[in-house]
Amino acid sequence: MTLTRTATEARLPVLEVFGPTIQGEGMMIGQKTMFVRTAGCDYRCAWCDSKFTWDGSERHLVRHLTPAEVLAEVCALGQDRFQHVTVSGGNPALIGEPMAEFIRLCHERELRVGLETQGSRWQDWFTEIDDLSISPKGPSSGMETDWDVLDDLVARLTSHGVHFSLKVVVFNAADLAFARAVFARYPHAEKYLQPGNEDVAAAGDISRRLLDKLAWLFEQVIADKAFNDVRVLPQLHALVWGNKRRK
Numbered sequence: 001m002t003l004t005r006t007a008t009e010a011r012l013p014v015l016e017v018f019g020p021t022i023q024g025e026g027m028m029i030g031q032k033t034m035f036v037r038t039a040g041c042d043y044r045c046a047w048c049d050s051k052f053t054w055d056g057s058e059r060h061l062v063r064h065l066t067p068a069e070v071l072a073e074v075c076a077l078g079q080d081r082f083q084h085v086t087v088s089g090g091n092p093a094l095i096g097e098p099m100a101e102f103i104r105l106c107h108e109r110e111l112r113v114g115l116e117t118q119g120s121r122w123q124d125w126f127t128e129i130d131d132l133s134i135s136p137k138g139p140s141s142g143m144e145t146d147w148d149v150l151d152d153l154v155a156r157l158t159s160h161g162v163h164f165s166l167k168v169v170v171f172n173a174a175d176l177a178f179a180r181a182v183f184a185r186y187p188h189a190e191k192y193l194q195p196g197n198e199d200v201a202a203a204g205d206i207s208r209r210l211l212d213k214l215a216w217l218f219e220q221v222i223a224d225k226a227f228n229d230v231r232v233l234p235q236l237h238a239l240v241w242g243n244k245r246r247k
């Protein structure tokens, strides 16, 4: 079916709707939630654990759904076993008005909405998000941070009183130095560090490698006064379910 430009504009490019599951990362870790994963990303992180959202491998699986269709699918899947929805990707911040409408529909049903994004783009609907995780990317990702965009984004969220946090994934000492710089730049933000998963393609149990990386990161943070107000958290879902999709 060929969608006219207007039609796709009023729609969200959806790759996955899954859950109920448990938020495995950051500020809402442990929260029961439904996931909506959108397609497309303006970054190409070397270690992305969701490459299928932007590498074209699942382009044929992308569905352009209206906000109401997305919510209907979330509710059909989650039934009465959820009250929180997490929008992730890819980068959901590539989406404009249709995402604002989706959030409005969720709030109409008294569902709270979380967002996972990397801080590369602003959207006005960010001010409607209940818990907003911004994950700037360190040098190991191969990506460059646009500090002007991130400064503006953090300033707007702060002035609007949005509950947001900064979460930096750390693979090595260079990422740690990047995190130190991010946290020093935004001293009042809620701060998280997350060990990098080096085995995003591995099947089965990867918990030993993840826990070893977490132990390394614990030691770095314990030793460094720059991280006195930081929380260090694993990807819980990866510890429990490995790289399984839709978990």
Ligand SMILES: C[S@@+](CC[C@H](N)C(=O)[O-])C[C@H]1O[C@@H](n2cnc3c(N)ncnc32)[C@H](O)[C@@H]1O
Pocket: 041, 047, 048, 049, 050, 088, 089, 090, 091, 092, 116, 117, 118, 134, 135, 167, 169, 194, 195, 196, 197, 198, 200, 235
């Ligand atoms: C898949 S991304 C999608 C949302 C957005 N593009 C972003 O990066 O924040 C969701 C979260 O997973 C993290 N992530 C992606 N690949 C990872 C990996 N290999 N190890 C640890 N965290 C990873 C990202 O840093 C981000 O915090």
Ligand SMILES: Nc1nc2[nH]cc(C(=O)O)c2c(=O)[nH]1
Pocket: 021, 022, 023, 024, 025, 050, 088, 089, 116, 237, 247
């Ligand atoms: N359980 C679970 N928690 C998550 N937190 C962030 C995720 C993501 O891919 O954005 C994610 C995910 O894919 N699964």
Ligand code: SF4
Pocket: 041, 042, 043, 044, 045, 047, 048, 049, 050, 051, 053, 089, 090, 091, 118
């Ligand atoms: S910004 Fe997020 S989705 Fe995009 S490539 Fe990086 S980790 Fe993957």
Ligand SMILES: [Mg+2]
Pocket: 049, 050
């Ligand atoms: Mg994930």
